Amino acid sequence: MIFRQLFDRVSSTYTYLVASGREACLIDPVLDHVDHYVKLLAELDLDLVKAIDTHLHADHITGLGALQAQTRCLTVMGEQTAAEVVSLRVADGDRIGIGELDLRALYTPGHTDDSYCFLLNGFAFTGDTLLIRGTGRTDFQNGDAAAQYDSLFNRLLRLPDDTRVYPAHDYNGNTVSTIGEEKAFNPRLQVRSAAEYVDLMGRLGLPRPTMMDIAVPANRRMGLGAANRAAAPSAASASLTATDAR
Numbered sequence: 694m695i696f697r698q699l700f701d702r703v704s705s706t707y708t709y710l711v712a713s714g715r716e717a718c719l720i721d722p723v724l725d726h727v728d729h730y731v732k733l734l735a736e737l738d739l740d741l742v743k744a745i746d747t748h749l750h751a752d753h754i755t756g757l758g759a760l761q762a763q764t765r766c767l768t769v770m771g772e773q774t775a776a777e778v779v780s781l782r783v784a785d786g787d788r789i790g791i792g793e794l795d796l797r798a799l800y801t802p803g804h805t806d807d808s809y810c811f812l813l814n815g816f817a818f819t820g821d822t823l824l825i826r827g828t829g830r831t832d833f834q835n836g837d838a839a840a841q842y843d844s845l846f847n848r849l850l851r852l853p854d855d856t857r858v859y860p861a862h863d864y865n866g867n868t869v870s871t872i873g874e875e876k877a878f879n880p881r882l883q884v885r886s887a888a889e890y891v892d893l894m895g896r897l898g899l900p901r902p903t904m905m906d907i908a909v910p911a912n913r914r915m916g917l918g919a920a921n922r923a924a925a926p927s928a929a930s931a932s933l934t935a936t937d938a939r
């Protein structure tokens with residue numbers, strides 16, 4: 694298995710490349726880096742067969758549409774998504790084949806109503822459901838703190854403690870954690886009930902993501918036709934405020 698963790702500095706997004714044999718998938722690709730991904734795939738002699746978004750992102754424009762145009766890969770999101778032109782919609786428990794590997798889809802609503810995690814051989818790609826020492830905000834895009842509590846405590850945190858956690862974002866320089874580590878040290882997970890979690894999430898008072906009004910409509914079309922990126926904030930200003938996750 695080939696595994697790479699790639700980073701977008703503007704939105705602090707992690708993109709993951711997973712490959713088996715010659716088949717590769719990208720999880721949460723960012724439009725601005727599509728040329729880099731395509732070059733890396735060629736250098737590693739890999740064919741991109743699937744590009745997956747864990748949910749409809751509010752802080753960056755997805756690379757799904759551009760990757761499909763360049764590589765003819767399938768684009769994959771959960772069946773609940775508002776994205777209009779996804780080629781493969783997965784449901785909870787579905788398997789996504791990448792060479793000899795099977796990614797398993799786990800429906801984990803809460804950050805958004807279309808949030809999924811993807812499990813693979815002791816790895817969990819947790820999107821914005823579980824971050825390192827944090828969890829995804831639940832105050833827009835049909836977010837629901839009670840649903841997120843259920844996704845966390847009744848699904849993700851029941852994975853083995855040594856499962857490696859790879860989130861869609863990190864704002865503090867972390868790259869990987871484990872389920873056991875997050876259970877012990879994630880401040881959002883030190884609650885005794887769903888009601889306590891809902892109360893905690895309701896008191897965050899986070900600013901609206903800078904890119905939201907541009908990214909959400911563009912991502913409904915998988916980033917296709919997103920030529921108006923000049924309207925997006927500069928990298929310097931965006932890096933201060935473009936947080937759709939924490």
Ligand SMILES: [Fe+2]
Nearest residue numbers: 750751821937
């Ligand atoms: Fe998000």
